[in-house]
Amino acid sequence: MAKKLSIGNKLYLSVLSLFLLFAVAFIVFQQYREKQYKVETLNLRLQDYNNQMHEALVSGGKNNAAWLNNYLTRHAIRDLRVTIINKDGRVIFDNVSTNISHMGNHIRRPEVRQALNKGNGSSVDRNSKTMGHDYFYSATYYPQDKYVIRSALPYNVDLAKSLKTDQHYLWFAAVIILLLTVVLYRFTHRLGSNITKLNEFATKADHDGKIETDELVNFSADELGDTAERIVKLYLKLQRTQKEQNVLKRQLTQNVAHELKTPVASIQGYLETILENPKVDENTRSIFLQRCYAQSKRLTSLLADMSMLNRMDDGAQMLSIEDVDVAELIQTVDKESQFALEQRNMTMTCNIPPHILIRGNRSLLYSIFRNLADNAIAYAGQGKHITLTAQEKDGTWHFTFTDDGVGVAPEHLARLFERFYRVDKGRSRKMGGTGLGLAIVKNAVLVHGGSIQVNNNPNGGLRFDFSLKS
Known part of the structure; x- marks a missing residue:
């Protein structure tokens, strides 16, 4: 079977034929x-x-x-x-x-x-x-x-x-044609080489073949070569990202299974005890049922947090958007947190303007401040103080949420927003946290066009700096 002409050779012969026809x-x-x-x-x-x-x-x-x-x-x-x-x-x-x-x-x-x-x-x-x-x-x-x-x-x-016509003109034309033919061949050969390499890359990618970066990224130094190189590098980057996402999915699945296992096992254990001992006294039965209810509430919170994260991941643009008075939401969070604050002998001060209008989703904006407040109450320590401030600059509201608690070790700061990441796993579960609160905070901030950073205060405690577009 005759060897098929490459795209570069086809282009060369086609352009050369047209050029020679025009020249003649x-x-x-x-x-x-x-x-x-x-x-x-x-x-x-x-x-x-x-x-x-x-x-x-x-x-x-x-x-x-x-x-x-x-x-x-x-x-x-x-x-x-x-x-x-x-x-x-x-x-x-x-x-x-x-x-x-x-x-x-x-x-x-x-x-x-x-x-x-x-x-x-x-x-x-x-x-x-x-x-x-x-x-x-x-x-x-x-x-x-x-x-x-x-x-x-x-x-x-x-x-x-x-x-008779001047023959020197014919010789001059022949030399020009020869030079242009050489230039055309070099151009189409380089073009064909790039296309051939791209075709090899596409074939390997289509058949999940092993792709060597050094072999495929060596394209010619022109616009097509640069574009082809970027395509290959983008594919390799996406491939690496996909592998990382697969690892994260496996970790997330393991974390979800682990987080669900504890409350389910606890509920199952208490119920089995009640069923296997029908003559257990009413006081013990009541205690076991209360513990089952507490674990079921933990499961409900965990499922609600996971549902909220999935909504932000899969369809943030589908969320209902309205003008929200964030100052009013913060007052609501402050009132709802008073009982928990009193139990831990803590106080919270909100130095914010009376009205902060932000166009966004009310539920997500509420979750930002509620999760930050719950996190500080749970981990700052007894008798600590929480402060929230806000100021507007160039159409963006900048918030600072800080406490004077124990803070966290520097090596944990970069991972605080990861899902199910816990600095002290035993203490976190004992406090009833789902491990998703700060992940929800970060995603909700990003959905509203802002950014968030966390640092330790020089005098102790955590400081969250985040922005929300108005």
């Missing part, structure tokens, strides 16, 4: 125009000679052969033949033929017909029936005198050379 057509046209120009130049020269002879005839007042031959001797052009023909086609004078009476009627000669019809005419490389030679003829008709003066030069080697 242009050369032929240029040669034709050049020859026509030379013919016209020679014709004008002979026409001028005809006019000068006519003026001499008119001014001299003579029209005999001796006078005409004398004129031609004094105004000689090598090998020039001059014929005077009346309007009926009869030859009156010819400086070459001595017996004009035997010359045929010239009324049907092409140059004579043109002269009689248009005033002048010419004929290139026409054979003379009288002389038996090829001539270049140029004829002029003078209606006031009712005759045609026709001058002619023999179409010999010298005249043919003078009318």
Whole structure:
């Protein structure tokens, strides 16, 4: 089976064929125009000679052969033949033929017909029936005198050379064509090489083949090469990202299973105890049922947090958007947190303007401040203080949520917003946290076009700095 031409070779042959066709057509046209120009130049020269002879005839007042031959001797052009023909086609004078009476009627000669019809005419490389030679003829008709003066030069080697096109132009055109062919080949070869490499990359990617970065990223240094290189690098980046996402999904699945396992096992254990011991006293039964209810509430919170994260991941643009008074939401969070604050002997101060209007989702905005408050209450420590401040700058609200608690070790700061990440796993579960609160905070901030950072305060405690677009 014949080897299939590459796209580069196809492009090269196609463009080269079109270019050569254009070049040949242009050369032929240029040669034709050049020859026509030379013919016209020679014709004008002979026409001028005809006019000068006519003026001499008119001014001299003579029209005999001796006078005409004398004129031609004094105004000689090598090998020039001059014929005077009346309007009926009869030859009156010819400086070459001595017996004009035997010359045929010239009324049907092409140059004579043109002269009689248009005033002048010419004929290139026409054979003379009288002389038996090829001539270049140029004829002029003078209606006031009712005759045609026709001058002619023999179409010999010298005249043919003078009318021939310049061959140096052809050599110049050939050199230009050769240079352009080389340039075109280099360009199409580089283009074809890039396309071939991209095709190899696409084939390997389609069949999940092993992709070598060094092998595929070595493209030519041009726009197509840069684009192809970026495509390959983007694919490799997406491939790495997909692998990382798969790892994260497995970790998330394991974390979810682990988080669900503890409350489910606890509920199952208490219920089994009650079912296997029907005579257990009412006080113990009540305690076990209360513990089951507490674990079920933990499961409900966990499922609610996971549902909220999924909503933000899969369809943040589908959330209902409205103008929300965040200052009012913060007051609501403050009131709802008072009981938990009193239990831990903590206080919270909100130094915020009376109205903070932000266009967003009310539920997500509420979850930001509620989760930050719950996190500080749970982990800052007994008798600590929480402070929330806000200020607007260039259409964006900047919030600072800080506490004076124990803070966290620096190595944990970068991972605080990860799902199910816990600094102290045992203490976190004991406090009833789901491990998703700060992940919800970060995602909700991002949904509202903001950003968030967390740092340790110099005097202890955590400081959350985040922004929300108004």
